Every structure is written in structure tokens, then in C-alpha cells.
Amino acid sequence: MSTTTAPYPIGTPDAPWGDVERAEWLSRRPRQRSYESEVLSVTERLRPRFDVEQYGRLDYGSESYPLMAIRSRDWRDNLPVVLITGGVHGYETSGVQGALQFVDQHAADYAGRVNLLVVPCVSPWAYERIHRWNPNAVDPNRSFCHGSPAEESAALMRLVAPVRDKVLMHIDLHETTDTDETEFRPALAARDGKPFEPAGIPNGFYLVDDSENPQPEFQQAVIKAVEQVTHIAPADDSGELIGSPVVARGVIQYPLKQLGLCASITSAPYKTTTEVYPDSPRTTPEQCNTAQATAVCAAIDYALAHQ
Template sequence: MAHASPYPIGTPGTPWGGAECAEWLSRQSRQRSYREDVLAPLEQLEGRFEVLEYGQLDYPPESLPLVAVRSLEWRDDLPIALVTGGVHGYETSGVHGALQFLRDRAAGYAGRLNLLVAPCVSPWAYERIHRWNMHAVDPNRSFVTDSPAMESAALMALVAPLQDRVLVHVDLHETTDSDESEFRPALAARDGKPYEPGEIPDGFYLVGDSVDPQPEFQQAVIDAVAKVTHIAPADANGEIIGSPVVGRGVINYPVKQLGLCASLTDAPYRTTTEVYPDSPKATPRQCNDAQVAAICAALDFALAHPRGR
């Protein structure tokens, strides 16, 4: 969906300054509750998992705890499976898919993997159904040294001591119609660049790491998800969101160069899921189920192919 008129904040061709960021912030409003949707379900898991607070998001007048879940019987001799959701707060099935996995499927991996799950990395953005944090910064471009996003920096600090033991990392995302109607136009305006309309793919796809793509791993995840929901086809150019399709429903990005959450570890197996919740062919339940199917397929493949670990 292309915008025929300039984004309503800022001057076309000029990057935002403090005034524009303040105007943008003034337009954001709380639309749902992190405490009700995420923290309350996590409280119900206490006794089955260790629920730990790994940081505090201080955005005056709010202070939101950053919470992760890990295996109750954590064993130093087992590899680690990392699951992250809600790095982009508006991508709902990433959050709820992670919670559903913890509730319904995680127990099946006890004694085989140590699980570390951060279901909602960006709670302020979750509540406002937005991509950015309070400072108009994208957490999923901020997994870098001296990160400009508190959300990203806190998660990096949590995972850093475990780096060498992470076998598989699944980062749960969505691609939505609002990417074209709001978030990409806002990004262009913020950075003082022209907005170039794109095409939203209808269906689920994965983003691998172009440096270490692991095509067999990616296809195993796609095959599992295809039993739950439809896989996005390539467009007329053989691409998905401007990147060449390298396998059914798979594209690759240079994840470390872009500062994506998938670069958080050097795990042998890493993937970023992309669910399309606006498809007339998918329900919210299917979207959550697709995320769970992706997690389980990724963990199962990693366990079957540990690559010497």
C-alpha cells in the first residue's frame, strides 16, 4: 500500500530531529496490556519453569520488567535453545506463539535442551502495537555494540554468558499490511529518505543468515509450518520483500551487518520466522500455531543434527 502523500511528521528529505520524534511519540497510545497478556500467563508457568527478570525498561512514567523463562532443571551438559518473540512489539503472534509453546510444547524438550525463552522483548511497543521503542528506534536493528535500544541491550546481556552453548535460536516475527501503510513510510520519513512502496507476501516465510544459511534446516522448518498454514510464494521477480528466494519460502539477510536479533548468538541453527496475519487464508490461531510449529521443527532438527555439540 503506497502513501500518495508525505508522511504526516517531518519534512520530506530531512531526517527527524528531537521535535519530530517528540511529535511522533505524542501520537502513540497504549492499546493493550503487557501485564495482562504476557506477565500474567508467565506467572501461571511458575513451578514448571524458572521465570526471571533480566532488566527493567524505564520509559517515564512507566517502568516495565523484561522477563524471560528458562528450564527449571537447567543442566550445564545440555545445549541451549533460545526463542525470542516481540522484538517488534506489534507482531502479535511472535509473543503469543512463544507463550503457547511454553504452555503446550516446551515440556517435551526437558532433559534434551535447556530452554531460554524471551516472549516479549519490547513490551512498550507491544502495548502500543508498534515497531519502534519510545525513542523511535527499531530494536531489531539494534543488536550491536553500544546498542541504542534498551530492549536489545538487555537481551544481549542476558545471552552473553551463554553464547558458546546456544545450539539453535528461533526469532519470531510477522510481516503485516501495516508495514507498508505505516512502518516503512515512517522509517523513510525518520531517516529523510524517499519512501519506496513494496509488496507484502501472502503467507509464511523464513529469513536465514546469508553468511551461514543452513538451507536444510530452513526447509525442515518450512515443511513443518506448511502443515499449519500456507507458505509465501515468490513474487514476479522471484523475490520476497525485495530479497531473492533461495528455497521454498526462504530468503537470507546479512543478519549481523543489519543488527538483527538473529545475530544475537553464533548458534549453528538460526532462523527468523515471518507470519502474515492479515491474510484472508489465516486466522490468529493459525498464526500462533505456525510459530509453535516453527519452534518445534527448529528444535527437532537441531537435536537430530547437533554438529558435534
């Protein structure tokens, strides 16, 4: 995998960004694709079969984005809730499209068994810019905390709050891409005035478990299902993936709540974050989307069998 050693083009080495640097960064973020045509239109086509609701709106300058959620039509208070989130990092395309594919192709299989709450694109501004942050150079997936600095994160937490303690399983759909190493991690280091330290990109699919409440059998059930669709990332020579020890095949652990990660927002006993690798010559965009949908199905099936 390629890495970058040149200084990031914005800011001064070892000095955190101020308003000038953030404004320069924002000026370099052109709109590259359409949330309306690629996400909202697909969501609308699901309305005849599911309850589609707007749970908030992001207003950034002259641009405004409705935040949409999809619910089971047969919602019943006596059923467990399953939460599926995608697009917390807007550039991670299969997280968004995989969530929508799951709803279209598989959600009906769980009617009457669980209440599904699906948020396919948490960060629509970043989806259009193919970027990790929101326009304030804030990472929504480090912002799921009290007094969140990211409205994307705060809006999702408000949506989930009424069912937070009823969630059986939460799966948060992500990707790890080659641009993590060439753009996003260097930008993070520059923003915070720190040196960039290359960590490498895992070659394949992996999962992030909660180190505070690990569920190894649950994680392996998802890995087993997904490996029928795409390859699982092997550990590097240090026995790690992106600098974290591999605790089981294709699985690392993070302290989800401590890091303010999306998968920490409920008290669900079963939580996982998927990481698809779309830049492999061994995968296609369609396979990546299918891997995400497959992971969702496997996660729900395990949670229902072990609730």
C-alpha cells in the same frame, strides 16, 4: 496489497527527523493493550512448571516494564541451549503469543534434552503501542550491536551473554503485516529523510536465513512443518520477497550480524527468523500463534537431530 504514496504526516520530505519530529511521533503513540494482562499474567501462570526470571527493566517516563525470561527448570550445563525470542517488534503479536504457546504446550517435550531460554516479549512498550520502534523511534531489531541504542536489545544481549557460545539453535519470532507497507516503512523513510519505496507484502509465512552461514535444510524443515498450519509465501514476479531474492521455497537471506538483527546475537549454528502473515483472510490469530509454536518445535527437532 495497499500501499501509501501520500507524504508521512510527520516531518519534512527529504529531511531526517530531529527532536521535534520524534516528540510529535511519540505523542501519537497511545497505549492500546496491556503487557501486564496479556504477557506478564501468562508468564506468571507458567512459573509452577518453569523458572521465570526478570532480566531487566525498561523505564520510559512514568512507565516501567519488567523484562521476563523463561528457563527450563531442569537446566543442565552439559545440554545444548535453545534460544527463543519474540516481540522484538512489539506489534508482531504472534511472535509473543506463539512463544508463550510453545512453552505452555510443547516445552515439556524437550525436558532433559535441551536447556530452553525463552524471551517472549523483548519490547513491551512497543507491544502495548502495537508499534515497531521503542519510544525513542529506534528499531530494536537493527540495534543488536556493541553500544546498542536500544535498551531492549542491550538487555537481551546481557541475558544471553553467559550462554552465547552454548546455543545450538536460535529462532526469532516475527510477523510481516500489511501495516509494514502503510505505516512502518513510510515512517522509517520519513524518520531518515529518504523517499518511501513500496516493496509489497508477502502473502504467507516465510523465513529469513543467515547469508553468512546459510542452513538450507534446516530452513526447509521448518517450512515443511509450518505449511501444515498456514500457507507459505510465494515469490513475487521478480522472484523476491520484500525485495530480497528467494533462495528456496519460503526462504530469503540477510546478513544478520551486519544488520544488527536479533538472530545474530549467538554463535548458534542454526538460526532463523520467522515471518508470519496475520492479515491473510486464510489465517486466524490462533493459526498464527500455532504456526510460530510449530516452527519452534520443527527447528529444535532438526537441530537436535543434526547437532
